[in-house]
Amino acid sequence: MAQRVLVVGAGMAGLRSAEGLRAHGYADEILVVGDESWAPYNRPPLSKEALHGDLSHDRLVFRVRANASDVTWRHGVSATSADLAARTVTLSDGETVSYDALVAATGVSARRLQVPGPPQTAAGRRHVIRTLDDAIGLRAALVPGAKVVVLGAGFIGCEVAATAVKLGCEVRCVAIDPYPMVRPLGPELAAELQRRHEEQGVVFHLGVGVAELVGDHHVTDVVLTDGTRLETDVVLEALGSHCNSGWLEGNDLDLADGVRTDTALRPWRESGMLDGVAVAGDIARFPNLRFDERPLRVEHWSIPTDTGRRAGAVLAAYLSGEGYDDVVAASWEPLPSFWSDQFDIRLQSYGMPGLADPDGIRVLEGDLHDECVVGYHRGEELVGVVGVGMLRVVNTYRDKVGHPTPTS
Amino acid sequence: MSLKVVVDWDLCQDHGQCAFAAPEVFEIGEDGRMHVLIEEPDESLRSKVEDAADVCPVQAIRLEG
Ligand SMILES: Cc1cc2nc3c(=O)[nH]c(=O)nc-3n(C[C@H](O)[C@H](O)[C@H](O)COP(=O)(O)OP(=O)(O)OC[C@H]3O[C@@H](n4cnc5c(N)ncnc54)[C@H](O)[C@@H]3O)c2cc1C
Numbered sequence: 007m008a009q010r011v012l013v014v015g016a017g018m019a020g021l022r023s024a025e026g027l028r029a030h031g032y033a034d035e036i037l038v039v040g041d042e043s044w045a046p047y048n049r050p051p052l053s054k055e056a057l058h059g060d061l062s063h064d065r066l067v068f069r070v071r072a073n074a075s076d077v078t079w080r081h082g083v084s085a086t087s088a089d090l091a092a093r094t095v096t097l098s099d100g101e102t103v104s105y106d107a108l109v110a111a112t113g114v115s116a117r118r119l120q121v122p123g124p125p126q127t128a129a130g131r132r133h134v135i136r137t138l139d140d141a142i143g144l145r146a147a148l149v150p151g152a153k154v155v156v157l158g159a160g161f162i163g164c165e166v167a168a169t170a171v172k173l174g175c176e177v178r179c180v181a182i183d184p185y186p187m188v189r190p191l192g193p194e195l196a197a198e199l200q201r202r203h204e205e206q207g208v209v210f211h212l213g214v215g216v217a218e219l220v221g222d223h224h225v226t227d228v229v230l231t232d233g234t235r236l237e238t239d240v241v242l243e244a245l246g247s248h249c250n251s252g253w254l255e256g257n258d259l260d261l262a263d264g265v266r267t268d269t270a271l272r273p274w275r276e277s278g279m280l281d282g283v284a285v286a287g288d289i290a291r292f293p294n295l296r297f298d299e300r301p302l303r304v305e306h307w308s309i310p311t312d313t314g315r316r317a318g319a320v321l322a323a324y325l326s327g328e329g330y331d332d333v334v335a336a337s338w339e340p341l342p343s344f345w346s347d348q349f350d351i352r353l354q355s356y357g358m359p360g361l362a363d364p365d366g367i368r369v370l371e372g373d374l375h376d377e378c379v380v381g382y383h384r385g386e387e388l389v390g391v392v393g394v395g396m397l398r399v400v401n402t403y404r405d406k407v408g409h410p411t412p413t414s
Numbered sequence: 415m416s417l418k419v420v421v422d423w424d425l426c427q428d429h430g431q432c433a434f435a436a437p438e439v440f441e442i443g444e445d446g447r448m449h450v451l452i453e454e455p456d457e458s459l460r461s462k463v464e465d466a467a468d469v470c471p472v473q474a475i476r477l478e479g
Contacts, residue, residue, distance in 0.1 A: 022468070029461075048473055055472075068473065071464060311468050345429065345471060354429075398442060401430055 009034040009325055012095055012103055014085045014253070015111035016040020018048070019287025019310035021068055023109040026318020028073035032325055036077045039097060041084035044138055050307055052141040053165040054347050058172050061142055085112070085253040090273075090283060095253075107321045110254060110265060110273075111286045111314075114247035114305065116140075119157060123219025126243075131224040133242045135162060147240040150174030155228050155238045157216060159186035161346045163244030164199070167208045168348040178236055179203075180211045180228070190360045191392060192367040195380050198394075199351070206349050211236075247305065249289045264291040264303045270320045270334040271313060274301075282324055284317035286310060296339035296408035297358055297389060304342045304358070312340035337411045341404060352393075354400050357382070357407035359390030371399055379403065416454050418478040419463060425474035432466035432475060439463055 011027060013020045016038050024036050040046075047066040051057070056066060070077070084098045088108070096102045116134035124130040128143035135141055144166075148154065152175045156163045159181035170177045179186065185196035186203065200210060211230060219241070220227040228236045249264045259273045260266035265285040271292060272279040285292075287310040291301045316338050323333040344355040359367075359382040366383035370391070374380075377395035381388055381403075388407055393400025419439060428448045432440040438459060441449045455463060460477070467475040 048471075050471060069467070069476065307471060308469070343431070347427075352427075397428065397430055398446060401434075401442070404434065 009106040010104070011036045011107045011109065011321060011325070012105035013038040013109040013111060014040075014088075014095060015109075015113055015250075015287070016042065016079060016081060017046055017111060017113050017287065017310070018068065018307075019111035019113065019290075019314050020109065021046040021070065021074070022311050022314025023111055023284070023286050023317045023321075024077045024314075025071045025074045026315040027322050028071070028318070029315070030319045030322035032318070032322040034325075036074070037080065037103065038077060039080045039083050039085060039095075039103075041082065041098070042137060042139075043082045045079065045081065047138060049136070050345075052138065053135055053162050054169060057141055057145055057148070057166065057169045061138070061145055063138060066138065088254055088257060090254075090257045090259075090280060093282070106282070107325055108283045109286055109317050109321065110251075110283065110289065111310075111317075112250035112253070113288045114249050114264075116243065117245045117248050119216060119219070119243050119245060121216050121219055124221045124224050129224060131221075131238070131240055132219070133240065135166060135242065135244065136247075144240075144242065148173045148175055151176065152239045153237055154178070154240045154242065155180060155236050156242045156244055157181075157228075158242075158244035158246065159183060159210070159212070160189075160244060160246065161187060161344075163242070164203065164348050165346060166242055166244060167203065168206070171207050171349075175240075177207065178209045178211060178238075180214060180216065180230060180236075182213065182215050184213055186210065186212075190355075192359070192362070192364075192380075192382070194367065194374060195392065195394070198374050199348070202349065202351060247288070249303075251289055260291075264289040266291045266301050269293055269295065269338050271317050272320070272334075282321070284321050286313040286317045294339055294342075294358075294408075295337065296341065296410045297361060302358070306342050306344040308343040309340065316340075339408070339410050341407065352395060352397065354393045354397055355390060356400070356404050357388070357390035359392055361389040370403075372396055416479055417457060417460060417463070418454055419450055419452070420476040420478055421448075421450060422474045422476070425472045426470075427472055427474075429471050431469040431471065435466035435469050436462040440466055 156179040188196040215231040218229040266274040271284040323330040346353040362382035370381040372378035382390035391403040430442040
């Protein structure tokens, strides 16, 4: 009888998983359901070039490999619950879909500010940026002269701050951290990047939180915990993410932070790994033996492709019954890769800088105040590198990060 | 039918990830710019070029044929 793979989440990881199944010989039905109305598209430009340029879906949509042209897509439908023992998923339109194998690729959502205030909508002038629709809403508000308050100074917050300055807005950035992007990058590089943002006109309010959002129908002022009051036309809440794993509840999985898996991306349960299910993309919390055995989530753009291919290989072998144990046991140690563009600064990271010891961060090449490569060490081991410019040089460190298991 | 690599140079930002996925076909030169070494690669390179297209952050690479 023909088999069916159900992919939940029509983002990059869902697409790459479908392509991965085909690449590994699975030829029966693939059904992808996703709650957005769009075919999978590229998210990074939403805070960068597309936000001050072309925000059309045509420009951002991923090309689908020829091998996946027969995949069935159902957009605008979400999974509401799953019964992994019965192998069924229930959708928001009431239908229950049965499957032979399942890919969970539902990604993350923007975390909202937990402070009372006007409605959390574009009309309330409170924005987030995760989807194309979010970006379209935000773009309309970023008019020259607009007073923009970015809450959160992570990569996405800093990228939008830079883009908003380019669009002629007056930009303030508020964060509880002492420097922007300090958690992944460490204080020295973070302080240098703060200086460069300030040079371009971004005003930071660091080490403070938000006490209150003032306004009835829409925000008019942001009041900080130190009493500062910022008049505003646009608030962007760029406060990190939470995982879209609610639909998997009730199945004895470890959903503490995404979905915990093994290196074959099978969900972990007390009673053992669950075969026939794979987790891909931002919600996968997997061990990477290039670094250590601790399962971690990695919200980098390189991960949907790596996990999607791995999910495809594992599930194709599971469904065919051929070589499954070998595929599961094969070593899989993806190299996390991340980039960010802010003003004329291009950051390129490899590995997991966040794993470094506090005193393990040093400039390896170049000059911190110009172009440089910063190394992140845990003990003696290089666990990550970040290039500020110097792309050719930072690229030479790709093979030097972590301790990949030698392949024979 | 032969393969053809098409790069949208308006999009390309010289990230260089393609050069790791398919070093036979793409290169980041001394000048820091991306170069296509073989515009019509052999069929045997198809999957590598597809991989290169996948990992391009700005999705500037297309494979025709
Ligand atoms: C603005 C922005 C800028 C970024 N910039 C960079 C960058 O510069 N560099 C970098 O490395 N990474 C960047 N990233 C991160 C990168 O885009 C993500 O890592 C990547 O999109 C993750 O892909 P995914 O498929 O796992 O999740 P997603 O792309 O989020 O896809 C998941 C899909 O599942 C849908 N879904 C959720 N719940 C359900 C449900 N119950 N039923 C059905 N569908 C559901 C979601 O709506 C979504 O469409 C950026 C992300 C954003 C938002």
